[in-house]
Amino acid sequence: MNRNYKRLRAKPLRYKTFLLTWFAIYPLINLILLPGDDLLNALPTYLRTFLLTGILVFLMTYVVMPRLNRYFYRWLRTSMNRVVFDSDR
Numbered sequence: 001m002n003r004n005y006k007r008l009r010a011k012p013l014r015y016k017t018f019l020l021t022w023f024a025i026y027p028l029i030n031l032i033l034l035p036g037d038d039l040l041n042a043l044p045t046y047l048r049t050f051l052l053t054g055i056l057v058f059l060m061t062y063v064v065m066p067r068l069n070r071y072f073y074r075w076l077r078t079s080m081n082r083v084v085f086d087s088d089r
Contacts, residue, residue: 012076012077013076013079016075016076017076020065020068020069020072020076021060021065023068024060024064024065024068025056025060028056028059028060028064029052029056032052032055032056033052040052
């Protein structure tokens with residue numbers, strides 16, 4: 001019996017993505033709030049939140065997560081390569 005199979009490259013497991021994102025966001029929030037706390041507290045809450053989230057999302061998207069994904073590539077990808085048979089699809 002000859003079965004066709006393909007190796008699929010799956011996405012990282014959700015808990016690993018969650019942990020890596022949390023690991024990145026926690027120190028970033030502290031780094032943003034510590035030096036700018038007095039300046040940010042002078043602003044209205046909606047503007048403070050807008051600035052904080054904008055800075056955080058920019059840093060996470062373009063600076064932090066690409067580096068963390070490269071650094072933790074093996075950990076993110078462990079136990080994810082699965083053999084799937086065509087008949088299983």
